[in-house]
Amino acid sequence: MYDCIVIGAGIAGAVAARKLAEEKGKRVLVMERRPHIGGNCYDEKDAHGILIHNYGPHIFHTGLEEVFAYLSRFTDWYLFGHEVVAKVGEQLIPVPFNLNTLHMVYGKEKADRLEQKLIETYGEGSRVPIMKLRENEDADIREIAQYVYENVFLYYTMKQWGQKPEEISPEVTGRVPVLISYDNRYFQDKYQGVPANGFTEMFEKMLSHPGITVECGTDCLSRMRFADNEIYFDGEKFDGDVIYTGALDELFACRYGRLPYRSLDFRFEHYDGASYQGHSVVNYTVSEDFTRITEFKFLTGQKDTDGTTIVKEYPFAYTGAEGEIPYYAILNEENQALYEKYRALTAGMEHFHLLGRLAEYRYYNIDAMVKRAMELADRL
Numbered sequence: 001m002y003d004c005i006v007i008g009a010g011i012a013g014a015v016a017a018r019k020l021a022e023e024k025g026k027r028v029l030v031m032e033r034r035p036h037i038g039g040n041c042y043d044e045k046d047a048h049g050i051l052i053h054n055y056g057p058h059i060f061h062t063g064l065e066e067v068f069a070y071l072s073r074f075t076d077w078y079l080f081g082h083e084v085v086a087k088v089g090e091q092l093i094p095v096p097f098n099l100n101t102l103h104m105v106y107g108k109e110k111a112d113r114l115e116q117k118l119i120e121t122y123g124e125g126s127r128v129p130i131m132k133l134r135e136n137e138d139a140d141i142r143e144i145a146q147y148v149y150e151n152v153f154l155y156y157t158m159k160q161w162g163q164k165p166e167e168i169s170p171e172v173t174g175r176v177p178v179l180i181s182y183d184n185r186y187f188q189d190k191y192q193g194v195p196a197n198g199f200t201e202m203f204e205k206m207l208s209h210p211g212i213t214v215e216c217g218t219d220c221l222s223r224m225r226f227a228d229n230e231i232y233f234d235g236e237k238f239d240g241d242v243i244y245t246g247a248l249d250e251l252f253a254c255r256y257g258r259l260p261y262r263s264l265d266f267r268f269e270h271y272d273g274a275s276y277q278g279h280s281v282v283n284y285t286v287s288e289d290f291t292r293i294t295e296f297k298f299l300t301g302q303k304d305t306d307g308t309t310i311v312k313e314y315p316f317a318y319t320g321a322e323g324e325i326p327y328y329a330i331l332n333e334e335n336q337a338l339y340e341k342y343r344a345l346t347a348g349m350e351h352f353h354l355l356g357r358l359a360e361y362r363y364y365n366i367d368a369m370v371k372r373a374m375e376l377a378d379r380l
Contacts (some may be wrong), residue, residue, distance in 0.1 A: 002029040002213075004380070005233065007220045010039020011366055012356035012373045013207035014206045015070075015242050019377035028211055029219045033246070037207060040327070041199040041366070045273060048270055048344045050309040051198055051302055055325070056266060057130030057294045057311075058199065061189040068191045071276070071370065075202040078301045079193035081185040086283040088151045089154060095283060096127075096186070097148045098179040105147065114140055118180050125179045128210060131170065147286070156285040160315050161262060161330070169332070183355030189367075194300055220244075229348030241380050242349075245356035248342045254320070256341050261318035261326035261359060272307045290314050353380075 004020050006013045020026040036042050039356045040055040062068055085092040094100045099118075103111040117140055122128050125137050130153065133145035145348035153176045159167055162342075169322070185192070195202040207214050213345060224242075225232040231242055246253065249259045280298035290312040297305050318326045339361040355376055357364050364372070 002027050002233075002240060002301060004243070005220075006030045006239045006243045007040065007208065007223070007224075008032060008065050008356065009037040009214060009216070010245060010356065011201070011369050012245045013039075013243065014203050015370050015373035016355065017212050018206045018209060018376045019374060020241075020380065021206060021209045023307070024377070024380065026211060028213070030207065030212060030214045031220045031223070032214065032216045033219050036200070037216065038200050038203045039245075041203070043198045043200050046268070046309055048306045048309060050270075050296055050307075051300050052268065052296050052309055052311070053199075054266070054301070055327075056264060056313055057296075057299055057365065058194070059187075059192065059299070060194060061192040062365075063189045063191070064367050064371060066337070067367045067370045067374075070201065070374065071195075075195035075197070076207040077101075077191075077193045078196045078264075079191065079206060080301070082187055082192050082280070083184045084281045084283060085279050086285045087151055087231045088286055092279070092282065094184045095152055095285075096177045096179050097144075097322055099182050099186065100184055102144070103255050104250055109150050114144060117141060118144070118178075121174040122215070124180055126180045128180065130176045130178060131173055133178060144178065149173070149174065150286075151191050152176065152285050154175050155287075156283060156291060159289070159291050160328075162315065162317055174222075184317045198300075218235075220246070221251075226349070226352075231352060239351065241351045241353065243353045243355050243376065247309070247358040248339065248346075248361065250320075252257075252345055256338060258318075258320055259326075259339060259342070260330040260335055262315050262328040262359060263318040263324050264327050265314040266315060267312045267314065269312070269316065270309045274308065276308050276310050277309065277359075287294055325359060329357070331362070331364065 003026040006017045007029055009030050013030060017028045017030050019029045037096050041058045042050055043053045084095050086095045091104060093104050099115055102114055106114060117138065122139065130145045130148050133141050136142055154165060223234055229248065231238045276295050277293060281292055281293045281294050293310050293312050295308055295310045297308055318324055353376060354360055355373060356369065
């Protein structure tokens with residue numbers, strides 16, 4: 001009955017399913033374990049009529065014209081330059097650290113001098129990893145790097161990843177940038193924003209095709225079996241393509257042990273009044289147990305709301321317990337080696353394809369995930 005099976009109805013699965021059905025004429029079954037489509041991008045209106053992102057804030061940003069054009073078939077956009085601030089003491093400072101932040105932290109006279117040094121050393125508009133600044137022989141530049149390390153990076157990263165300072169990889173530290181510009185935007189991509197009526201509506205339109213059947217609340221292992229490099233569906237051998245976007249260790253009952261992830265506890269709160277914090281996202285980089293607070297109306301552009309809804313994010317180690325969701329793969333050599341053991345179990349299945357953050361045990365931005373799903377579907 002079906003030519004292809006897609007496991008997971010998040011961004012990866014939805015894009016792949018639509019392209020296979022629409023461009024290849026395939027009959028596609030999409031199985032989703034959760035009771036809804038959209039994966040972690042799922043959004044809905046809460047009891048107060050405010051559109052919330054159930055699994056934390058998701059902002060689409062890209063410079064890839066083909067990705068923006070493809071998604072624009074299924075949605076209009078609320079476009080904006082996404083800005084994030086960090087609460088450091090009583091100040092809210094722009095992050096990534098930039099020249100505006102510099103002037104807020106150091107005052108005009110010293111900031112003017114530091115700005116000149118940064119521009120002369122690295123060039124206006126450049127994006128410099130703090131590791132590079134820390135290695136500079138100039139004491140003033142090292143002072144900036146130390147401020148960013150202590151006030152923007154260190155405690156936030158310890159909370160996010162559950163690591164002590166000495167356990168944090170230098171590679172992670174090195175990715176924290178200082179922007180030699182007055183651009184407060186968190187991303188510098190051409191297109192930034194969210195679907196005008198929410199991500200869920202975009203997914204509904206994407207999966208609405210006569211060649212696509214969607215089954216939510218369905219664990220693929222209730223209908224599928226993988227044995228001796230063969231795939232079985234409803235007890236029969238299945239020779240079509242299978243795209244798997246779920247956790248790879250769970251597909252094989254975690255036989256080698258569970259792949260480590262960080263999870264998140266989202267705590268939603270509603271308040272009367274027009275605003276709670278006046279910003280879409282505030283990072284708590286030197287205080288609190290939560291990493292950030294998102295105020296949704298500033299993210300979605302929703303007007304005339306009854307009060308305002310926020311969410312606080314508390315990271316913790318994923319254990320696989322019921323209700324927990326794996327969000328961030330913990331990337332290191334040991335964990336990558338464990339992932340490769342699981343991936344090897346799929347090597348003999350010619351028509352089995354791994355796609356997405358969980359299946360590939362890596363991080364993807366939305367646009368990169370869309371592009372990868374499009375490319376996989378094109379090859380099948």
